[in-house]
Amino acid sequence: MIRRRAPGKLFVAGEYAVVEPGNPAILVAVDRYVTVTVTDPVEAGVEISSDLGPRGARLRWRDGRLAPHAGLTHVLSAIETVARLLAERGLPAPEFSLLVESGLHDNGTKYGLGSSGAVTVATLAAVAAYCRLTLSDEERFRLALLATAELDPKGSGGDLAASTWGGWIAYRAPDRSAVRELARDQGVEEALRAPWPGFDVRPLPPPKELALEVGWTGTPASTASLVSDLHRRPWRGTPAHQRFVRTTADCVHAAIEALERGDGPELTARIRQARQELARLDDEVALGVFTPRLTALCEAAEAVGGAAKPSGAGGGDCGIALLDAGATRDIARLRERWASAGIVPLPIRPAAEGNQR
Incomplete structure (x- = not known):
């Protein structure tokens, strides 16, 4: 076996x-x-x-x-x-x-x-x-x-x-x-x-002094369908598309550098920027990345001092938030706000290893 x-x-x-x-x-x-x-x-x-x-x-x-x-x-x-x-x-x-x-x-x-x-x-x-x-x-x-x-x-x-x-x-x-x-x-x-x-x-390296919180919207989404939909749009190849790819790449590079330096505030700022870039994409293409629950998930994190965004293609599924790991009251308040908005906090942690026995 x-x-x-x-x-x-x-x-x-x-x-x-x-x-x-x-x-x-x-x-x-x-x-x-x-x-x-x-x-x-x-x-x-x-x-x-x-x-x-x-x-x-x-x-x-x-x-x-x-x-x-x-x-x-x-x-x-x-x-x-x-x-x-x-x-x-x-x-x-x-x-x-x-x-x-x-x-x-x-x-x-x-x-x-x-x-x-x-x-x-x-x-x-x-x-x-x-x-x-x-x-x-x-x-x-x-x-x-x-x-x-x-x-x-x-x-x-x-x-x-x-x-x-x-x-x-x-x-x-x-x-x-x-x-x-x-x-x-x-x-x-x-x-x-x-x-x-x-x-x-x-x-x-994992982020220093930041907690990763995961919320599930309760609504499944198809990444393949959303990506395929974007590929069919005339938006691809336009200056707006090129700007999105360029600014997102710059954001990711900055987030990578923040992780490697152990700079929590900079990483949090880049997560906010990543959310803004996805929101701009959604506004330009009307792809349906942000659902009401994903928007509520992000706003709840901002309300307690964190940064949040959809994780993946959006349209449902999960969102993530980064908060000060020592701010246990803020983390508890976030989970309460999510639950009130119909978002399920998932007890998920990073896995250090990939596929294994």
């Missing part, structure tokens, strides 16, 4: 701009996990069970793909990506039973903590280990990004990086369409070795 788990994530700064290759974002892994367990097969093929979907769905390999399709597209794409690598090495497609268990949902409703990324990373790590593949963190990340790029090349992959490395990270995305085509044209093995222009990830 092989078991691997991967943490969820929160975006701290850089949303939307990070989808442009080479642009920075800050993320933090959180102590809620997706766990994937792989065991020997009872029958031929691949059996997939999940506490979020089908139980005991049995699939067969056909020309490198698993059929019939049984939902859980990120799980299937991760398995198929490992199978592509095995095929290039002259090895057969694997057969096994796989179980997915998620701590990133509430009775089947997602919190917005990167469940798609976490299940991709955990599945890939578990299946690779079952197949006796020895992979570095970066190789696991690259395979996970290839798997998700087959489904939607617009996603930045920041969630995958947080789930792989854990902790606080600075992340820059590669050109996902380019790396997908690289793998299709020259093979997965070559895509693991070749340079990925724009890609970078490095650890960051």
